[in-house]
Amino acid sequence: MNIRRLRPTTALVGAAALGLTTLTACSTNAGDGRTDGKLDVVASFYPMQFLAQRIGGNAVHVSSLTKPGVEPHDLEISPRQTADLSKAGLVVYLKGLQPSVDRAIAQAEPRQVADAASYTSLEDHGTEVEGEHEHGGEGETGHEGEEAHEGHDHSGDAAADPHIWLDPVRYAQVAKGVGKALEKADPDHAATYKKNTTALVKELSTLDQDFRSGLKGRSSDTFITTHAAFGYLAERYGLRQEAISGLDPESEPSPARVKGLHTIAKKDKVNTVFFETLVSDRTARTLAGDLHLRTDVLDPIEGIGSKSKGDDYIQVMRANLKALRKALGTK
Numbered sequence: 001m002n003i004r005r006l007r008p009t010t011a012l013v014g015a016a017a018l019g020l021t022t023l024t025a026c027s028t029n030a031g032d033g034r035t036d037g038k039l040d041v042v043a044s045f046y047p048m049q050f051l052a053q054r055i056g057g058n059a060v061h062v063s064s065l066t067k068p069g070v071e072p073h074d075l076e077i078s079p080r081q082t083a084d085l086s087k088a089g090l091v092v093y094l095k096g097l098q099p100s101v102d103r104a105i106a107q108a109e110p111r112q113v114a115d116a117a118s119y120t121s122l123e124d125h126g127t128e129v130e131g132e133h134e135h136g137g138e139g140e141t142g143h144e145g146e147e148a149h150e151g152h153d154h155s156g157d158a159a160a161d162p163h164i165w166l167d168p169v170r171y172a173q174v175a176k177g178v179g180k181a182l183e184k185a186d187p188d189h190a191a192t193y194k195k196n197t198t199a200l201v202k203e204l205s206t207l208d209q210d211f212r213s214g215l216k217g218r219s220s221d222t223f224i225t226t227h228a229a230f231g232y233l234a235e236r237y238g239l240r241q242e243a244i245s246g247l248d249p250e251s252e253p254s255p256a257r258v259k260g261l262h263t264i265a266k267k268d269k270v271n272t273v274f275f276e277t278l279v280s281d282r283t284a285r286t287l288a289g290d291l292h293l294r295t296d297v298l299d300p301i302e303g304i305g306s307k308s309k310g311d312d313y314i315q316v317m318r319a320n321l322k323a324l325r326k327a328l329g330t331k
């Protein structure tokens with residue numbers, strides 16, 4: 001539905017990056033955060049884009065800073081994108097996930113900002129990546145992480161797990177917050193935003209119920225995944241996530257961690273090692289090969305690409321539920 005509507009907008013961002021002059025979307029933005037009467041919403045990455053599109057509907061133009069199929073954690077923001085943030089009517093992002101986006105927003109000072117992290121509670125899931133002390137378990141790499149901390153004054157947030165969208169209950173809380181932010185940024189369409197928020201929250205509630213019932217009668221609680229994206233989902237449904245790398249998909253597991261995973265897999269009768277669509281599956285396949293386990297996709301929905309098992313968040317979450325049911329031996 002709205003996903004298709006996004007494609008031209010995304011192409012425009014790409015065109016802008018190439019220095020082309022076809023800035024239709026931006027050129028008619030008269031500095032009031034609108035284009036042709038529609039609110040310009042810039043989303044930081046796919047789960048924020050999905051909320052903006054579903055709640056904004058036809059009243060908004062949505063573009064995303066992270067292109068489809070691109071892993072978002074280590075995204076770098078171009079000067080053009082920073083300028084777009086200044087012009088936007090609303091920016092929807094998740095503080096703590098993409099350090100360069102956090103920095104660009106601080107610099108651009110958009111007129112309205114919706115921070116997903118402010119609408120729900122974040123936790124430190126302690127990623128149990130032994131021997132990775134230099135990363136501090138917070139999944140940030142090198143100097144970028146340190147720079148991000150300077151503009152990040154909530155002490156204690158540094159180690160917080162940002163993957164809140166993979167818990168449908170938390171994601172629904174964020175949807176409500178984004179709905180309110182849209183109402184504030186564009187009061188003329190408040191009724192539309194209210195109606196669309198209610199519909200989406202209902203859909204997420206059904207998804208939550210389906211996870212609860214679908215995971216009943218399982219023979220194991222433990223699943224092995226590539227990066228530690230599923231902490232909130234695991235907690236919501238009483239599961240146990242064992243991640244090969246930490247919160248950042250780029251980090252490599254230590255030999256001690258790999259050994260630990262061998263022990264866990266045997267003890268908890270794990271039959272599947274999950275990999276993702278947007279990051280390398282090499283370590284997951286090696287581990288599965290060594291342990292004679294099957295592999296499957298558990299998608300952290302950090303972007304929708306050609307390999308995604310569905311066209312939108314809801315569809316891919318349903319594919320994830322199916323994969324988990326198989327891996328955990330539900331009846």
Ligand SMILES: [Zn+2]
Nearest residue numbers: 229247300302
């Ligand atoms: Zn992630």
